[in-house]
Amino acid sequence: EAQVTQNPRYLITVTGKKLTVTCSQNMNHEYMSWYRQDPGLGLRQIYYSMNVEVTDKGDVPEGYKVSRKEKRNFPLILESPSPNQTSLYFCASSLSVRGTTTDTQYFGPGTRLTVL
Amino acid sequence: SQQGEEDPQALSIQEGENATMNCSYKTSINNLQWYRQNSGRGLVHLILIRSNEREKHSGRLRVTLDTSKKSSSLLITASRAADTASYFCATGTPGLGSARQLTFGSGTQLTVLP
Numbered sequence: 001e002a003q004v005t006q007n008p009r010y011l012i013t014v015t016g017k018k019l020t021v022t023c024s025q026n027m028n029h030e031y032m033s034w035y036r037q038d039p040g041l042g043l044r045q046i047y048y049s050m051n052v053e054v055t056d057k058g059d060v061p062e063g064y065k066v067s068r069k070e071k072r073n074f075p076l077i078l079e080s081p082s083p084n085q086t087s088l089y090f091c092a093s094s095l096s097v098r099g100t101t102t103d104t105q106y107f108g109p110g111t112r113l114t115v116l
Numbered sequence: 117s118q119q120g121e122e123d124p125q126a127l128s129i130q131e132g133e134n135a136t137m138n139c140s141y142k143t144s145i146n147n148l149q150w151y152r153q154n155s156g157r158g159l160v161h162l163i164l165i166r167s168n169e170r171e172k173h174s175g176r177l178r179v180t181l182d183t184s185k186k187s188s189s190l191l192i193t194a195s196r197a198a199d200t201a202s203y204f205c206a207t208g209t210p211g212l213g214s215a216r217q218l219t220f221g222s223g224t225q226l227t228v229l230p
Contacts (some may be wrong), residue, residue: 004158035220037171042204042222043159090158105206105218107158 002027004092004108012114013081021076021111023091031096032074033058033105034066036087043090049074050096082114088112120148120205120221128227135192137224139205140185147208148181148188149218152201159204162190195228202226 004025013019033048035058045058049068063085065077074093078085089111093106094103129194139148147166151159165172165181166189172179178191192199202225206218 040222043220045219088156092159104161104164105159107151107160109158110156112156 002091002106004091004106006089008109008111009109010112012116014116015082016080019078019081019113021078021089021113023074023076023092023108024072025074025091025106026072027095027106028071029093029095029106030071031044031103032091032093033055034064034074034076035090035092036060036085037090037110038087046076046089060076064084081113083115086113087116120207120219122203122205122221122224124224125222126225126227128133128229129195131195131197131228131230133195135195135199135228137190137203137225137226139188139190139221141188141205141207143184143207143209145183145207145209148179149190149206149208150177150179150190151204151206151220153204153223154201162203190229192226197228197230200226 007022013033030051031095034046035043037043038116044060046064047058047066052071055066068074092105094105120139120141129135149164150162153159163174163179165179176193181188202223204220204223206220
């Protein structure tokens with residue numbers, strides 16, 4: 001089954017304790033992206049990746065890191081989480097041909113993160 | 117930055133009625149997409165309409181696009197309780213430089229009452 005998976009689905013942590021949220025897709029998609037969703041703000045893009053070893057900042061990259069060592073995986077790293085990073089996080093992927101912006105995005109189920 | 121803005125923010129209707137949601141955007145697009153999100157879950161793609169299209173249908177969904185007014189509407193006909201969800205429009209911007217692809221609005225919360 002074609003899908004995007006994220007782990008963990010729920011995470012409660014404390015300020016400053018490094019964490020990684022994994023994202024994996026099995027559709028051989030080139031493009032992957034991380035979003036955060038907060039009430040009243042919709043989805044805001046954190047980072048995206050056009051292909052392996054190619055990543056770039058979205059609208060709200062501060063406090064986050066990503067890596068794209070393999071095509072299928074795109075982990076989101078919070079080196080020193082803070083309470084303002086409490087949010088619902090979504091990973092998404094799409095087939096991207098020559099960097100064009102026409103493709104449907106497939107979303108993971110979400111990771112609800114609480115930073116105390 | 118948010119490109120698409122949905123209207124209304126919340127909509128409550130009776131089962132069987134039609135639901136119409138609107139989306140306005142600011143800059144040129146090459147496509148506009150609608151997504152549905154059930155509470156706390158990931159977004160699911162519903163329909164994509166390209167900038168050179170004016171109307172598109174998919175089952176009970178009808179999407180229109182007016183590029184001169186920079187607006188789109190999503191019509192769900194004969195609504196069901198299972199249609200209760202948040203609906204987001206997302207705009208795809210043209211050009212290789214806009215590799216972020218999609219910009220989402222803040223959504224319309226649709227409640228269909230049985």
